[in-house]
Amino acid sequence: MAGKSTMQRKKSEGLTRKFFKNPKVAFALILLVADAVLVALIIAYVPYTKIDWDAYMSQVNGFLGGERDYSNLKGDTGPLVYPAGFLYVYSAIQYVTGGEVYPAQILFGILYIINLGIILFIYLKTDVLPWWALTLLCLSKRVHSIFVLRLFNDCFAMTLLHAALASIIYQKWHLGLIIFSGAVSIKMNVLLYAPSLLLLMLKAMDISGVISALAGAALVQIVLGLPFIISYPLAYLSRAFNLGRIFIHFWSVNFKFVPEPIFVSKKFAVSLLIGHLVLLIAFAHFRWCKHEGGILKFLQSVIVSLKPRLAHASSSSLKNSHDSGTSLKILKKERTFIAYLTYFGGPNFLLCCV
Secondary structure, three states: HHHHHHHHHHHHHHHHHHHHOHHHHHHHHHHHHHHHHHHHHHHOOOOOOOOOOHHHHHHHHHHHHHOOOOHEEEEOOOOOOHHHHHHHEEEEHHHHHHHOOOHHHHHHHHHHHHHHHHHHHHHHHOOOHHHHHHHHHHHHHHHHHHHOOOOOOOOHHHHHHHHHHHHHHHHHHHHHHHHHHHHHHOHHHHHHOOOHHHHHHHHEEHHHHHHHHHHHHHHHHHHHHHHHHOOHHHHHHHHHHHOOOEEEEOOOOOOOOOOOOHHHHHHHHHHHHHHHHHHHHHHHHHOOHHHHHHHHHHHHHHHHHHHHHHHHHHHOOOOHHHHHOOOOOOOOOOHHHHHHHHHHHHHHHHHHOO
16 A cells, blocks of 8 residues: 555655746746736736625625625615625625725735636646647736726636636545536536536436536535525525626627627526527537537447446445445546637526627
């Protein structure tokens, strides 16, 4: 056992040395430093855009004041529509910054660099891009604005999502699902990544592993929402996970060209949902399950393989059953990452950035 542990440690150290000898790593570090300077300049010289910060602080004040009814947690832009993790994160931010914008911008600037570091690590680890293309990750005006000029909760949600992806690359599925659930608890639109994630889980784990990972993710939601679930469960569930709310046309980015009466209509929302589902099925069939012969054949293979696994589990001890349930098949890192990119650029486009 000790020899095996030593061998694994040496192998890990060898991979680490190989990683840092990669010339792309040095270039990525230069990008991080350069972008940190850019972020500092933006904070110093570009005016802050007042949108949601005051509303966030009002909602946090209500929570810290003892209010547990989600229907009573409101700000100047409307009622609170985010899960409980949002309140915990922004309560901590208020404690650190005193509710002031400038120190919050510095905090979000640091978060931006952490998020960029995780993304660069993912690209370096998967090695799917040439070195020069890493520069493109630092050139988004919109991302810089969202992080250090608008202080949106998207920043924490997406940073956690990328951290979950980094864990999944190392086959740490249970940890990845817990982090993913943490991201969902800050902003629900992270759930748009769930279909591709579930498909990858079915490829990487047997059914008991998938169930236990999903149970861990569900437990995170229950624990974080417990103070509200105990007090006012219906108000919490209907507000924090409201699938029917209408977005404000003024703040739309990708659908600004759509006239407002159409944008706020139910028909437009239903058409987007149908388009989203059709593209999900198309991507699952032709891209994500291409090597398995399509989504139907893949699901059939999962169902067929489930029967002998259940029979084996019933004849094994609890420990062996647990080991079997969490045993992981090795997925190519490239496929994990490409599935993520494909989902973000494909069907998710319709609903993620309305």
